[in-house]
Amino acid sequence: MIFRPLSLVLLLLVAFLPIYFAATQPAQQTRTPIKHVIIILKENRSFDNLFGTYPYGHGDALKGNPIVKELSIPDGVLYMNVEVPNYPGLGFLFGYTKLAYAASPVQQDPGEGWIDYHGDWDYGRMDGFAAYSGPQSMVYIDYDQIPFYWDYAEEYVLCDNYFTAVMTESLPNFLALWSGTTVVSNDVGPPPYLPLNDTIFYQLSQNNVSWGVFGLYSSAQSPPPSEIGWLDDVQGFAGNPAMMSHVYNMSVFYQMLKNNTLPAYVFIDDYGIAHGVSDHPPDNITYSEMWTVNVINAVMQSPEWNSSAIFVTWDDEGGFYDHVPPPQINGLGLGLRTACLVISPYAKEDYIDHQVLSHYSLLKFVEWNWNLPYLNGYVANANLPLAAFNFNQKPRPPVILGPTPDIAGTLGVNRGYVYFENGSAYALTAVQASKQYPVPLQIPIDELPYAAPQNYSGDMGFTASYNYVTPSWVLPVQFYLLLSSLALLVAVLAFNGRGPSSLDLRSPLLVIAIALDLLGSALGIIYPAVPPAPLPPAQPTYSMLTGIGLFVLAVEIVILALPLIKRFSEKKPGELSR
Structure with a gap:
């Protein structure tokens, strides 16, 4: 029984001595006069x-x-x-x-x-x-x-x-x-x-x-x-x-x-x-x-x-x-x-x-x-x-x-x-x-004990190379594909005398417009304008052209589908089951 209090004291010393010495150790020395x-x-x-x-x-x-x-x-x-x-x-x-x-x-x-x-x-x-x-x-x-x-x-x-x-x-x-x-x-x-x-x-x-x-x-x-x-x-x-x-x-x-x-x-x-x-x-x-x-x-x-x-x-x-x-x-x-x-x-x-x-x-x-x-x-x-x-x-x-005033801090302007x-x-x-x-x-x-002036020599001192680069031709190509697609869409709407609701599925101009828009949008997704952030928050990385292209593509697909939708809606209930 007499050894239990002594054992407890020793255990406490073992537990707290490292904390004491850590708290009382002198501050780290510096390598410089700073x-x-x-x-x-x-x-x-x-x-x-x-x-x-x-x-x-x-x-x-x-x-x-x-x-x-x-x-x-x-x-x-x-x-x-x-x-x-x-x-x-x-x-x-x-x-x-x-x-x-x-x-x-x-x-x-x-x-x-x-x-x-x-x-x-x-x-x-x-x-x-x-x-x-x-x-x-x-x-x-x-x-x-x-x-x-x-x-x-x-x-x-x-x-x-x-x-x-x-x-x-x-x-x-x-x-x-x-x-x-x-x-x-x-x-x-x-x-x-x-x-x-x-x-x-x-x-x-x-x-x-x-x-x-x-x-x-x-x-x-x-x-x-x-x-x-x-x-x-x-x-x-x-x-x-x-x-x-x-x-x-x-x-x-x-x-x-x-x-x-x-x-x-x-x-x-x-x-x-x-x-x-x-x-x-x-x-x-x-x-x-x-x-x-x-x-x-x-x-x-x-x-x-x-x-x-x-x-x-x-x-x-x-x-x-x-x-x-x-x-x-x-x-x-x-x-x-x-x-x-x-x-x-x-x-x-x-x-x-x-x-x-x-x-x-x-x-x-x-x-x-x-x-x-x-x-x-x-x-x-x-x-x-x-x-x-x-x-x-x-x-x-x-x-x-x-001159600046001899004061402690600035509150506002x-x-x-x-x-x-x-x-x-x-x-x-x-x-x-x-x-x-x-x-x-x-x-x-x-x-001065060193060469002066220290003018920039034209050499940055490093090469700015990156693991991944979106080619510079992507945006111009996207732009022309989108422009061509829009031009064809306007032509389809302008020269079809019966209006957009009766456009034929086989309209070659509209199919070409959709193909061009698909290609341009795919380029924008494959080659993003901004690299995706690896940390939150998640953010869109495609360019404004890609966004416009996807919107136009959706419009073109709707226009293409209008004749089918119209024909489907005009069928009588009995015809739908045939």
Whole structure:
């Protein structure tokens, strides 16, 4: 009897000691001087929309500027006369839409989603934007609207081969940035849910690496599940104190910076943070950029700056035109190209990183830096953004941009004013903003320890090849088959004096019309305009021409059957049994 209590104590020690040591083990050491990775995820912009004419601007407006003329040139559209057909393959009939400068910080919202983005892409031909995301997709902006983003590109690193993870809208790309995978192909659900154990949040917690998700919520910490956005699509996140305790108001972010208590991994999303203050059209992108500058300025003016790396990128390209076809790494992507800015005291100056990077690369950098295993093969096979850094250099002093008010966060926009958490209001026009680019370089170009400028050479650095491609001749052939079928149908209706109800089954014109329509519709089904999504929701993948062709085919079959139907209906009841 005396040994039973002792045995019980030993059993309890064996059970709980591993948990105790796991909870009290020191945080993982890093491979680099970077102790804080801050990801600011913006919304819905392509690379060409933001930086297509960097560094000169529309019409080469600043080409002669003494600072600008020395800057590196990325893979953009500076000297390209870009136009896309209003319908792929049929521009000679339906005309073309040219890429144009949007002389405003406010643009219309292009079409979004798996169908629209894959239609824009058109199997790498990059000519479907006007037809799928709409003519509003064919615009770009420059330093007049986003001077501070251009300043960061000038002072730090701009990645011009950075792609989204999945060729679709926000939710799948958020999930991929958090886990290296997705469970949906569009903004749907939940369900389905992304398993919590597959996320960077769970991995960091298990390895005692601090992390936080920041936004404008109704409480300083652990906000209601209804406010956490896409995090609600992670199974076991909402309502889980172990996870929700890492979700903070932006005011806590600024306080942590002052107290030198910022987590190792920081994720900030601008969409939904404030009404009218987002990069997502039709919000004013100049106001949204100003909010981002406030966040970055706060990091730069804090004790955390010398050990931080800030990545500013966009969740998806938003339907805006981009001319670079993405490489294929799996059945889901990569997605279309967006931009990524790398800002750090160890980031290079005026550096264009041309290597292929993606949302997976940011996830990999976090895991690599903290010596963690990669979540899956997509993350493991992604390129690391190490070329953007020089960890041997002395930490660079911050580049504080402005003018921006010294406040904690943005609440909304009304009548040209931006409203902030402390109750103040601030007005910023595009004209005022445009005077902020360029800014003087910290290091003269000829003193940089690497080749400069880093101009795009014309070599993308990869081959955009795909496992399956719908041939470019399919849509024109479909169109002519449909047109011929319609012409024959009109001829049948026009030249049969007794009207459609008496058309003979043997009418050769109608039979030929049906055959042509069948062939055209079959082509559209065999060669879909958009590849089918391997994840929910199920979506139609045939083109508009295929849809019209199937409708016309149904009409032709009905017309063909009308004489038989009429004869059958005219028979007397007694004749039907004979």
